[in-house]
Every structure is written in C-alpha cells, then in structure tokens.
Amino acid sequence: MNPKAKTVTQNNTGEEVSAEKEARDRQETLKILKSFGRKRENLIPILQKVQARLGYLPREAMMEIATHLGIPEIDVYGVVTFYNQFRLNPPGKHSIRVCLGTACHMKGGYITLDAWKRRLDINQGETTPDREFDLDTVACVGCCTMAPVTVVDNQPEGKVEPTKVDGILLAFELERGAEGQKTVR
Amino acid sequence: MRTVSLTIDGQQITAREGDNLLWVALDNGIYIPNLCAIRDKSEPMASCRLCFVEVEGKEQPVTACTETVTEGMIVNTRGTRALSLARRSFELLMASHSLDCAHCPKSGSCELQHIARYLGTRLKSKQLRELRRDLPIDDSHPQIIYDPNKCVLCGRCIWTCREHLGVGVLGFAHRGFQRMVTTFEDEPLAISKCDRCVECIGVCPTGALLPRNETKTRVTSES
Ligand code: SF4
Ligand code: SF4
Ligand code: FES
Numbered sequence: 001m002n003p004k005a006k007t008v009t010q011n012n013t014g015e016e017v018s019a020e021k022e023a024r025d026r027q028e029t030l031k032i033l034k035s036f037g038r039k040r041e042n043l044i045p046i047l048q049k050v051q052a053r054l055g056y057l058p059r060e061a062m063m064e065i066a067t068h069l070g071i072p073e074i075d076v077y078g079v080v081t082f083y084n085q086f087r088l089n090p091p092g093k094h095s096i097r098v099c100l101g102t103a104c105h106m107k108g109g110y111i112t113l114d115a116w117k118r119r120l121d122i123n124q125g126e127t128t129p130d131r132e133f134d135l136d137t138v139a140c141v142g143c144c145t146m147a148p149v150t151v152v153d154n155q156p157e158g159k160v161e162p163t164k165v166d167g168i169l170l171a172f173e174l175e176r177g178a179e180g181q182k183t184v185r
Numbered sequence: 186m187r188t189v190s191l192t193i194d195g196q197q198i199t200a201r202e203g204d205n206l207l208w209v210a211l212d213n214g215i216y217i218p219n220l221c222a223i224r225d226k227s228e229p230m231a232s233c234r235l236c237f238v239e240v241e242g243k244e245q246p247v248t249a250c251t252e253t254v255t256e257g258m259i260v261n262t263r264g265t266r267a268l269s270l271a272r273r274s275f276e277l278l279m280a281s282h283s284l285d286c287a288h289c290p291k292s293g294s295c296e297l298q299h300i301a302r303y304l305g306t307r308l309k310s311k312q313l314r315e316l317r318r319d320l321p322i323d324d325s326h327p328q329i330i331y332d333p334n335k336c337v338l339c340g341r342c343i344w345t346c347r348e349h350l351g352v353g354v355l356g357f358a359h360r361g362f363q364r365m366v367t368t369f370e371d372e373p374l375a376i377s378k379c380d381r382c383v384e385c386i387g388v389c390p391t392g393a394l395l396p397r398n399e400t401k402t403r404v405t406s407e408s
Contacts, residue, residue, distance in 0.1 A: 059370060073357030073369035074348070081358045 092134035101140025107147040115162035193257035206252035234274035239264035283334035293390030325373035336393035342385035
C-alpha cells in the first residue's frame, strides 16, 4: 500500500480508524474467549492471552471477559489491578521502569519516580498521550550497586538522579529529531 | 445432626457439629470482636484479625472465625494473649483510618467505637504512626456517600451487593496499601451498574458507606 495514501486516510477519518481498531480488538478478544471454558479459574490465562494479543487490557475486553465467565466486571478489574504484569493502558514506544526495591528506595528512587512523572506528565501505570513513553515501577531488578536504577527499554540505567532523567529524555528527543529529518529528506 | 458440647468462658454450650466457633459464641450471647466474618460465606476471609481467642490445648491464640467447634472444646475469649493480638490488629486498622467521630454520622452506632470499648483501647493508635490514604470521597450517588478512608475492607458490602444483584458492582481492587472497595474501573457509584437498593449501607460497620440524607442532616444540624 502507498504509505502516503494511508497517512491521509488516517488524518481524515481518525475516528473511524479507532472504531475499526476497537472492532478488531473485540474480534480478537472473542476469538480468544472461544478457546476457553467459562470457569472462573480461566480468568488469569485469558487476561494473559488477551494482553499478549492487544498489548494491554482495554475496558471493552475486560467487560467481554466478565460476561464470558459470568463474574462481576469489578472482579476482572480487581485481578488486573492486583498483578503487576497487567496493563490498563496501551504500551508506549519506550518503557520506563523505575526501581523501588530496597536499595533504590534508600537511594531516593521516589525522587527519581517523581522526576519521571513530572517530565512525562503522567502517573505510574500510564502512557503519554503521544504513546511515546509508558511509566511504571518495579521492585528490584538485581543491580542494587547502581541504585537508584531506572530500566529504560529493558536496559538498566544506574544512578538515575533527576538530572539524568533529563539527559535520557534529551537523548530520545535527539533520536526522534534525527529520524524526523531522515523522513523529510 | 450430631451435636457437640463445649465451654466458652465457663459457659456450657451445645452446638451442631461442624459449626463455626465465632457464630456459636455470638449466637450464645458471647461477644468476640469481628469485622470480616460473613455468616453465609463458606470460606472465611480471616483478614481483620480481631477475633482471636484461646483454645485449651492450642499453643497459640486462634481466630474464632476459622475454627470449627469440637466435642469438649474449652475456649477463653478473654485471654491476655488473644486480647493483646486483637488490640494490635485494631491499632493497625485504625492507623490508616480517617478518624473524626465528632463529625461522623456513624458515631454512636459505629462498630469500631464498640470494638475499641470492648478491647479497652483508644480509637487513635498510641504507638503507630498515622498513615492516611487520602482517597477521594465518592458523593456522586443520589443516596450513598462513600468515604473509602473510613473503610476497613471487611467485605460486607461486597457480599451484600452480590447477594442482591446476583453479579454485583462492588469489589476489591488494587494492591497493598492501595487496596480498596471500588467499582469497575473505579467509576463513580452513580454511573456504575448500582441498582440503588442501598443495602450496602445497612451492613457497613463503619462510616464508610452512609445514606446521603443522614449526612446532610448531620451537617446542617451542626452548623
Ligand atoms: S467510622 Fe466510626 S471510628 Fe471512624 S470516624 Fe466514624 S464513628 Fe469514628
Ligand atoms: S465500605 Fe463498609 S462494609 Fe464495605 S468493606 Fe468498607 S467497611 Fe466494610
Ligand atoms: S472475623 Fe476473624 S479475622 Fe476477621
């Protein structure tokens, strides 16, 4: 398909495209649900499969799952918010995981987290509106000597003080700028 | 049905075999502090840790809501070890409670006040640092005001909501200190699938779930 033409369609009918995506997500969810029985103990395997397919657990998917299992919607939400592996927001292009394990906690992990929150203007568990970054916390990634640690795109970064947060974001911005220029040319 | 006889605080009691110790005691007029026990529920949550009693032959105090009565059982609900454990649990519960009895419409019929009196302890923890959750109050509903900061996570409202609606709108969500009674996606009660039976208010032991009008009267009568 002509990439240019595609961009145009998306711009003009942005809403329809997202409705299309919603319908597709729904189809995917229903397909997964068909392969599972209606027993409550299937809840976690279903959630894992749906998230693997959609990248996260949209509201509509959680509602479909609740209906399929005949359980209250709040129970699906309760399990999703209990386990760290489940996401309520679509993943961003880059994942930011701030370590709040014991060592990082002592070394000011919360200050680092606050810096990320402020810079990205989102809370933990959220994704920036431009889908560039998603922010969350982890409890110890096993490199305590580097505390406070932030795992950026699966790469642990050590001694992440607020100034380093700015540095990391600047690097991403430069990268994006370079990419943008490439496409313009 | 076979019966067993046991002794609670020196009182001879006959109960059905397999009955639960907490309910046997309560039904015979012997009070044991409790918040999270629900009579018709098959599996006790045993999360409030207030119902400790001492049972002869057991080395450690046990939670009454998880004990089954047995023949010849000898129970002491006033043992010092059991009571000090219960006091500790109560303190932990109250350390994150937004305590304000003077302005709380539940004051006077609040089970927390009752339990504090029974345990001979204060509502405000002396030893534990106060750690408030500062969660937003939900006053969206025409009949209910829900203040999660006064909730003790007993689960009674959830159980009642399910009994009534079959499926139910209330449940537990989030983890650890953030755990709370809430709705799907934490949406306000007014836009949830709440059926407005307001039975949850009746079973809440604290001022977490209150009827709206009562709250208003209280506020106006005080101002
Ligand atoms: S819920 Fe009970 S203990 Fe808490 S403020 Fe109200 S009356 Fe006091
Ligand atoms: S709102 Fe009331 S009944 Fe419901 S869990 Fe909290 S304290 Fe218990
Ligand atoms: S009533 Fe037994 S632990 Fe809550």
